[in-house]
Amino acid sequence: MPDIDPILALRDVKFSWPGRASFGLDLPEFTLDRSESVLLLGESGSGKSTLLSLICGTITPQSGTVHLSGTDIASLSAGKRDRFRAEQIGLIFQQFNLLPYASVLDNILLPLRFAPERRARADPVTDTAKALCLNLGLPEDAINAKAGTLSVGQQQRVAAARALIGAPPLIIADEPTSALDAATQATFLNLLFAQARASGSTLLMVSHDARLSDHFDRVIHMSDISRSAMAHA
Numbered sequence: 001m002p003d004i005d006p007i008l009a010l011r012d013v014k015f016s017w018p019g020r021a022s023f024g025l026d027l028p029e030f031t032l033d034r035s036e037s038v039l040l041l042g043e044s045g046s047g048k049s050t051l052l053s054l055i056c057g058t059i060t061p062q063s064g065t066v067h068l069s070g071t072d073i074a075s076l077s078a079g080k081r082d083r084f085r086a087e088q089i090g091l092i093f094q095q096f097n098l099l100p101y102a103s104v105l106d107n108i109l110l111p112l113r114f115a116p117e118r119r120a121r122a123d124p125v126t127d128t129a130k131a132l133c134l135n136l137g138l139p140e141d142a143i144n145a146k147a148g149t150l151s152v153g154q155q156q157r158v159a160a161a162r163a164l165i166g167a168p169p170l171i172i173a174d175e176p177t178s179a180l181d182a183a184t185q186a187t188f189l190n191l192l193f194a195q196a197r198a199s200g201s202t203l204l205m206v207s208h209d210a211r212l213s214d215h216f217d218r219v220i221h222m223s224d225i226s227r228s229a230m231a232h233a
Contacts, residue, residue, distance in 0.1 A: 005070065007169050007202045008032040008055065013064030015054060025050050026227035027064070030220075032170070037193060037203040039212055042222030048206050051222070052172060055204075056089060057081035069169050086114040090163030090201070092173040096155050098162075100148030104138075105129055107147050108162045118166030125165070132161040135198075136191050153184055160192055167199035174206050182211075189215045 009031045016024040025047045032038055042048045053059045054066055057073040058081075066073045069088055073081055090111070098107050108129040112119035122128045130143055136157040142150065147158055156176060163171050173192070177185040193215070196203045205216070213219045 006031040007034045007069060008204075009065075009067045010054065011065050011067075013054060013061045013066060015050060015059065015061045017050075025054075027051070027225060028227065030225050032202050032204060034169075034202055035197070035200050036217045037196065037215075038205070039216040039219045040204060040206045040222065041208065041210055041213075041219060042206075043208055046222040047226055048222060049174075051226075052174060052206060055170075055172065056085050056091070058085075083114065086111055087118050088169055090165075090168040090171045092156075092159050092163045092171070092176045094175040094178060096159040098147040098155055098158060101146055103144055104133065104147055104150070104158050105143045107158055108132065108165055111162060112166055115166065118168060122166040128165060129161065132164055132195065133157070135195055136161055137187070152179055153188070156180070156188060157191070160188075160195070164195050164199060164201070167201060169201060171196055171201045171203045172206070173203065175208075176205070177207070177212070178209070185212070186215075 010027055011029050013027040013030075014025065030051070040048060040051075050059070054061060055068070057066070057076070060066075060074040068084075071084065073084065076084060099110070105126065109125055112122060112125060119125060130140075133143055134140065138154060138157050142154065147155060150158065159176070163173070177188060180188065189212070193203065205212070
């Protein structure tokens with residue numbers, strides 16, 4: 001029988017940063033279905049970054065639950081949250097966060113060092129990394145190049161391959177297309193969606209750019225899900 005539970009479910013979550021009474025996140029419910037693509041829209045200060053930190057377990061709510069793949073993240077110790085995040089979540093950062101002097105291959109394989117189950121799913125890891133690079137439109141010889149020598153668009157695709165390798169259930173992309181023109185954005189999104197579908201991963205992209213909406217299965221506005229997102233998140 002197929003698993004119909006959501007991959008991610010936040011319920012009755014409340015969080016406020018210490019010493020910052022002007023900001024509080026009050027989230028009655030936020031869910032993501034398995035294998036869907038969702039665009040989360042919100043202006044700067046709307047709470048997007050705080051929400052991502054809660055999902056990733058880098059912070060925990062004062063109340064409420066954050067379930068990912070059926071596990072309540074807040075119930076885990078800090079060390080277990082780190083290991084769980086490495087296994088369950090692939091991250092694409094706005095600034096890519098690649099190691100510039102390491103090879104493309106080493107950058108892609110980096111998260112597997114902390115996630116043995118994810119590494120097992122990617123075995124043989126070098127062949128899997130090469131296939132991801134080709135599927136994301138990188139030249140075949142790029143795998144051995146130093147990441148810092150690549151163009152911005154190519155570095156972005158390496159960051160996507162690093163997030164996708166080992167088929168984590170959830171891919172989170174934080175403003176990954178902000179430095180790209182519209183044509184390059186569309187190409188990158190099409191490639192990213194194709195690879196996420198191939199791995200069965202849910203894709204959550206965070207942005208302030210509503211023009212991306214047509215590419216996604218579903219669009220969510222921070223203002224619609226949070227009772228109070230009032231200042232800098």
